[in-house]
């Protein structure tokens with residue numbers, strides 16, 4: 071039936087002489103994401119990408135592709151030869167299909183003629199198709215100002231295309247076009263959203279999770295793996311490093327002031343993540359911190375956390391309200407998993423009144439009571455690496 075999906079690039083389309091690098095990355099991501107749906111052909115025609123679809127796989131193809139970063143719009147429709155009679159037939163079919171899905175009383179035809187050698191002008195094609203639809207589809211009228219349905223006709227170099235639907239993508243840049251980041255992934259609401267946001271800017275993700283097994287359960291670890299799998303739908307497959315920090319927490323709890331427990335643990339998390347990042351050639355760390363959300367997220371605390379590492383730390387949620395973060399997490403479908411009530415390593419030893427205005431010298435003095443190097447080495451030796459696939 072010549073079903074087709076047309077894909078519009080977002081910012082990747084603005085990349086000047088680097089454009090084909092972004093397009094090729096995107097082409098590759100799309101092909102990989104849809105291969106198990108019957109290996110459809112994915113190709114470029116001028117400034118758009120197309121996927122050849124069938125009646126059976128078109129809906130699944132739309133659902134997959136709209137989640138791929140770098141795409142602003144996905145349009146399912148029909149492809150045909152540039153023959154006006156064929157275009158008329160498909161226009162009738164497209165309107166009838168749209169009418170079977172929702173109530174449509176009015177329409178407007180919009181024709182774009184990228185191939186200027188096509189012998190009939192855009193205005194004339196618009197007029198012809200309008201007439202054909204009025205004659206062949208029951209109970210429908212033209213409304214040029216506020217139609218229930220637009221019938222988009224796109225006449226390009228090799229083929230003509232017809233669509234009646236435009237589905238919004240996330241935009242952003244193709245994953246892997248902007249370096250690599252290591253996401254500190256807790257089981258909470260925020261860090262999956264932070265990972266999503268940086269992947270959307272083209273960062274290729276890996277993730278690290280800290281647990282305190284046996285104080286934290288295997289179910290808690292399963293929950294994090296599930297969050298990682300949801301994230302990988304957007305970011306592609308990645309490595310999840312799972313590190314036990316129970317001995318580190320015990321040592322801090324034993325030797326350091328109680329109110330510094332959270333901030334010192336956080337500094338250990340950053341240092342361990344930095345070691346892995348540097349070894350694996352990863353360029354930055356990513357956290358889900360947002361200013362003022364909890365004691366460890368005051369400006370002073372974030373500064374003290376930052377000074378534990380000398381790798382860039384990205385905090386894409388820093389200026390967001392919790393309600394907005396929750397909205398994104400619902401949209402990307404991590405929310406329901408994030409709110410499952412399993413333990414987190416940070417709650418194993420929870421100070422009653424954590425410092426909100428820590429001083430770096432004081433924290434470093436407390437840390438000097440610990441054999442930090444040995445603690446980090448031991449934690450890294452116990453590390454598990456889990457391959458996450460969408």
Ligand SMILES: Nc1ncnc2c1ncn2[C@@H]1O[C@H](COP(=O)(O)OP(=O)(O)OP(=O)(O)O)[C@@H](O)[C@H]1O
Pocket residue numbers: 253254255256257258259260261262278279280281339356357358359360363364366414415416
């Ligand atoms: N167990 C953990 N493993 C990996 N990273 C963690 C862990 N706990 C916290 N982090 C990192 O530190 C950030 C701040 O954690 P914190 O618990 O203070 O805040 P939060 O707002 O509850 O974050 P989240 O909702 O992501 O758990 C998290 O967003 C995450 O990036």
